Amino acid sequence: MFIVGREYRVKELKLLLDLESRDITCLLGIHGTGGIGKTTLAKALYDSIYKQFDGTSFLNVGETSNPKTDLKHLQEKLLSEILEDDKIHWRNIEEGTAKIERRLGFKRVLIVLDNVDDIKQLNNLAGKCAWFGPGSRIIITTRDKHLLDLGEVEKRYEVKMLDEKESLELFCHYAFRKSCPESNYKDLSNRAMSCCKGLPLALEVLGSHLFKKNVDVWKDALDRYEKSPHGNVQKVLRISYDSLFRHEKSIFLDVACFFKGQRLDYVKTVLDASDFSSGDGITTLVNKSLLTVDYDCLWMHDLIQDMGREIVKEKANNKIGERSRLWHHEDVLQVLEDDNGSSEIEGIMLDPPHRKEINCIDTVFEKMKNLRILIVRNTSFSHEPRYLPKNLRLLDWKNYPSKSLPSEFNPTKIRAFNGSPQLLLEKPFQFDHLTYMNISGCDKVSEFPDVSRAMNLRKLILDGCENLVSIHKSVGHLANLVSLSASNCTQLHSFVPTIYLPSLESLSFVLCATLAHFPDIEGKMDKPLEIVMSYTAIQKLPDSIKELNGLTYLEMTGCEELRYLPSSLFKLPNLVTLKLAECAFLPRSLRMFIGSPSTCAKLETLHFDNTGLTDYDLKTIVAIFPNLKDLNVSRNRFSDLTLSIGKFTNLTSLDVSYCTDLKGMPSILPSSVQKVDARECRSLNQFSSNALWIQVKKEKNELEVMMPKREIPKWFHYVNKGRFPDFKARGKFPAVAIAFVFGEVNAIDKANRSINVGIHLLIEDERRKFRNVPVPENHVFLCDLRGLFSLEEWEDVGVGVGNDWKTIQVYCDTKLPLCSWGVYVYKSESNMKYIQFPSNDPCSSF
Template sequence: MNQQKSSTTCLIPITPEIIRWSYDVFLSFRGEDVRKTFVDHLYFALQQKGINTFKDDDKLEKGDSISPGLARAIGESRIALIIFSKNYANSSWCLYEVAKIMECKKVKKQIVIPIFYDVDTSTVRKQKSSFEEAFNKYEDCIKVQKWRGALEEAANLSGWDLPNTSNAHEAIVIKQIVEDIMARLCVQRHTKNAENLVGIESRMHKVYKMLGMGSGGVRFVGIFGMSGVGKTTLARVIYENIRSHFEGSCFLHEVRDRSAKQGVEHLQAILLSEILVMKDVNINNLYEGVNMQIQRLQHKKVLLVLDDVDHVDQLDALARKREWFGHGSRVIITTKDKHLLVEHEVEKIYRMTTLDEYESLQLFKLYAFKKNRLMDEFKNVSAQIIRHCDGLPLALKVLGSFLYGRDLDEWTSEVERLEQIPEDEIVKKLELSFNGLNRIEQKILLDIVCFFIGKKKESVTRILESFNFSPVTGIKVLMEKSLVTVSQGRILVHQLIQEMCWYIIRQEASDDPTRYSRLWLPDHISHVLTGDLGTEKIEGISLNLAFAQEVNVSSAAFTQMSRLRFLSIQNKNVHRGPDFLPGELRWFNWHAYPSRSLPVSFQGEKLVGLKLKDSRIIQLWQGSKVLGKLKYINLSESRKLVRTPDFSGTPNLERLVLEGCVNLVEIIFSVRDLRRLVLLNLKNCSNLKTLPKIIQLESLKVLILSGCLKLKKLSEIKEEMNRLSQVYLEGTGLRELPESIDNFSGVKLINLSNCKYLENLPSSIFKLKSLRTLDLSGCSRLEKLSDDLGRLDGLEELHCDDTAIRTMPSSISQLKNLKHLSLRGCKNALGLQGLSMVDDEFRICIPGSEVPDWFMYKNLGPSLSVKLPKNWYTNKFMGFALCVVFDSFKEPSCMNNAYLKKIPGFLVMFKLVRHDGKTGVFFKSIGSVGSEECPDSGHTLLAYTSFDNFWSMYEKHVCNPNDWIQIEVCETDANVAIKGWGMHLLYENDIINDELMIQNATSQYGKMGLFHVIFDGSKYVKRKRHGHKSFSRLPPDDEPAGYVNSFGETSNEDFDETLFGRGITGIVEAQQTVTISMPESTFNWMMRPSVLVLSM
């Protein structure tokens, strides 16, 4: 008989079906044989591990059958342990039990484990010896037959043979049995009430992975998130699932409240009592508790959950160091504050997220309807409530429970109420997080909720800095406490957190809007401003109306608002400006400001930001005004502005934006006035003819003069400007650039596109070692580039579209960092020599209307599906070559050059299908197009993407690339009519194959090789591998069995990791001939993406 192998690995199940069990283990045994010996010892060991075990100590073995209660206990147990002893069959009660157990095994898939205590397995199976004697006394043939069958079936199961296990050492065997039970339970167990735990399993798996149950050492894992998101529930589920794997365990709930009310010493006593299974643990002070924990737990493998921790002192008292706990211990900490976990050096941190829309609906149904079904008449109102809850489990439970059993009218009424007054139970829970902030952090949160949701974090930070709020630290704290999040650079706040903040503001002012600290609702703002009802309580106003609602602002509306520090009005239908603005104002933003200047009485000594876009300002202020704190001015689209004010009183100005001020003819300031200016934006100031010596501003980083059509010349740059990094001069009237432009020594980008009068570049521009991007697109009079181009060591992008350039200088070969060269629309003959740039990606567009013959897989139509050959991946596999032929644009509106220029490439969807049906999807841009004369003619897009390029996205999810059995591709641009597809699997053998050609009958060259486009030169090139040098189950380093190479021959050659490179030599045809030649180039495969745009 083979004994069961114990396991310490716990796999949490994913199953749609939840089975209710009352007991983990049912013990079936003959009392007089083993009750006070083996069974008692086994029962104690199981209980000590937290395994809920049924042992019938009070059963009286009388009558012909077992009691209903005992039969029910058998049916409600996950596992049945049958302990066979010599006299087991003497009890009809035991025989009834074993028959019932085997019945449950068939019906309920109950796990049955036999333990042969002092009998041989064959004795039970064949009913010999004492079992035979016992059966001689039974007369009911039907029962006897059933019992015999049950015994035989049970004896045939894999179990434990005590006399032949671990030399019959009972203690060792019991330990092994318990470990086996623990492993089995961990695969099956779900907690009580698991049927209401929606969305828990996916989150459970993520945290379980962090726990690393199979590894040794002591590990701390943190779970953080906003109030009510389900941190405690998740921790409890995990705790119940894995506690049996530890020598002791404790779940300390509500640490924050209990430590405040009862003291942390009380929690230390509970911790020790539960882990050590002791009663009446007395601890007199904190240090005594710490010492006792160290002494009693440092050699014990324990599981400890500290729930709702809010201060590091609590962690110091309960789990300060890993050394306090024995090898293999795990400590789980839940908190609203991520920084607390970071400060305590918690290794793994999981952010508890809200439920998605589907999960929210499932949870809401369970509480609102007590079943997993949504009644039709409640669908719309349920959707409103679910949107209101925004995935917060607490809110879904509270509102669902409240609405259970109520009619539709009551539901509708509750939705209307929630829009005005949030549910008290939810607010009180969330308010705990708010109360845990300091005063400044509370102010920042209230400001964000009322004024800045959805705004860019960078902009919000600047505004909050004007209030002296230390926003960098403050916003970080709010993020760590899960009160705000930042997504794509913008600040977001959960709907219920917003409602909690609004509730706090209303409560402080007893629901009187004139006394609110912040005004954010249009109706309240209109009421205050039109009725001149402002008070000293108001600190901020933000009026943002998406529709044109007229607001009549009283001329004295702001007179009583002595504490007003923030004013933002986004409404063009405010026709009267204020006569007075408070001196405390720090940030003033008024779109379409209706007055010709700021109020004469406004001194603005504390003003930091001034944004009056699309205003009627003619002159901002008269004469000189001291605005020592002013850093930001934005008067863009102020079309009546004629000249700038005197800036001598604004020495700290950092950003000056005058974009679109079309009547601005004069800018007045001296270098010493604006020494701290970082950004100067004069875009589309179309009447501006001259500039002061702005290009000597020592702090300037960004200079924007785009669209200044009358600006014909820049003054000489007399001093080095090493901070200037971006210069935008596109669409200006510049005839030339100053020779002193090399004083822009730190510039990284120069945009000269569409400078129609620019005929040449000064040689000094090629001295700019920091230059990364040079855009000359649309400089239609520019005919050549100096051979000094090669001196731009750092150049990565060169755009020469629609220029008159006839040939590129040979020094282009020296541009080792060049990644993107664009030559669209160059109608004159063009020769390129010496480029050195192709890496793990290549894409190019050429004229043509057929997929080349050498492509292994082809298809006509909008997509291509390829069944991959067996063992298609080997260590010689390079990547995929892809060809797309398109004939025209479906929509005539798309057939224009402007549209074409916006297409950086066709976005293609790749879909990889595994043998188990699971798929992976990724997108690639595979080519660029652009043709002024014939946008509807046939184009062939060729692309190469290396295997390394996309494997990094999937190597964590796929053990072996050969698990993929199919690849599908399709285009994603509905405006492009696809004519055909081609795909080729590329191996190192193909690199030396000159037959991979694009046949072109009209070409004077006859044919073009893709690999002549991709590889060139007589250099040996090492292929780099990243993280997947070898896989299990891989075939040898050659092509798949039966693979036919492009010569039509079966190939089994084995190539060295060193391959023979061929470099870029290719021919691209349009109206004129374009020749590309790249001899003697050396490159690495894994460097950077490369784009060569040559479509004409």
């Protein structure tokens, strides 16, 4: 997002954070009114510094509705993001606070808690500075300045309204896509700017609305606003809403009331079921800055959401039972308990913060003939409904108070269903329009039922159904099914015997520990397909896997019982990635394919780590997969690569880390190799280490090597001990490789197998780049400095050097002692006269 005055505001925040002080933990509060740009500014700050930390998290904590469950979820998400581990879970908030402190107490972390509105959020996510390692920075954004008082946040930054110059620049960015108005729009632009009172959100929304509109449209919009005797920001935002077509308004109100933060594909399913043309409608709302799409989820600013909900209230003259949409649990409870509904109601979301029992009559929905959306959570009904509107498009009611739906209800229009599958069994319903089904987390289902009538089903989610034992064979023959996920179903013994799913693009059965059978494929499936079946009990893949012509990605990590791979797997024409880590029986299966013609021409990535590979098995891999670019064979038993690796003519990345028996590597690696990870290969002989050093002389772009500690060769252009690497340069930034030799850590830190090394590039003491690299003690890390940058960033660095001599320093932030470092200049790409080392001798004298 465009930010006026980004540089100086971010610079002010950096000064408050005092990033150079690495022995303290700092809390910073960013506060200001809604729509002022707190989140945007915090994101800009985060993006500019996050690479300086061991772990980071940008967490929107304002999207919670249930304080108990959502705070626990936020704690898990916080730790998962920082530790990059998506398997983190615990029972309650108290356990979460203890784990955050224990796991992060020695890490230097950057955390942004965005949109904090309750002191409990702050206390349970970042309660004390002592929870985090020295040098950590915690940033809180909030509308409530008093909350910062309660949290004892001393450092604060108030985001203020934009001044006239900044307001005009921001408005023009959205209205004209440049920094100043067109000549015949100057006066109108000043009027528009005055309407927005310096609030960035209003300037963005109004500017987006007026983009490419003629003068008459501008005048009409501004006249309507200025005629209001008490014009405020909501009325500015309302201008964009009033210009929408009817279906676009309906989409906007549905998102504002029910679907903010929900996945785009799910929301589009519900909207399309109501004939709202979601694709074009959502695009229009995004273009008008009323919606944003981030990580495939729909979002809108709080003020815009408030406006949408206020519109719903106004249209009903504040009569609750006549509102088109009900979203606040107290309003919903009042309407249901008083039987005060009407045909005006199109959507209901009942989701109280604490479990609630409701006493209402069994025909409470009978007056709501036009109800499209019904979402009921965390609520117990005293009576099971005897009536549900036939107009329903979304039924989201996982704890429905009966085993069956009302006898007179026929769900022919339901497009999305979230609930118990038992509701679908009582009689032969026709699910002609059902496209989305989610029963995740349902612990009452042991057998997934026959859904052969739901032939339009496109997405099926069964994740976390802990008591699910089997899935009906009809699921294997749904012609329109695009995505099927049944991960973490720990009791699932059987999927389906056969499948023919010609539309399938994604299949996931992760952590189904008792699932032992991979289904046979009955016909050609040509759609691009990704399959992930890691940590299952599957023993073999069927020969019929040859029918998966569209298969591009197959991952079966941790399938310890997997013993057989059919030859047909290696003949799939579009397979690009194959991950078979921790499958100890597979090497034997591979050996039978030596000499067989391989047509798996597109395979680029193979992960065979921790599978007990021998030297003979490596030869097999070379024979079967000659075109690999990325090979991971780490944590294996082989001892010699001299006769195998050289035959991979396209190989760019080789991971042999933790291969403790590895002694030999070829003297000449393939010319394509850029990255070699040989961490903890402590048996590696001197000859092989030299082969890795020689990669530097080849002046490889983006070269990166990790290996056990060795002396830096004398043919490096400069070698020094102790202090950090620094040299002088002018003109074009030199292309150089830098080697770091790290020593042994103290006893306290030995528990960590690898320790983070923060590598900072500074030009005249100004930090230009940062990279975090995990390095074991007594190891060498060797890299082409350009590997830290994208192409565009590298060009910017070159501009930063200029014609005058500039001091360039590579600073390492780590607990590992730096024993020595060396620099090798790529002569083919650098002017040797424009480089000097600390001795002040020009590089050309070497």
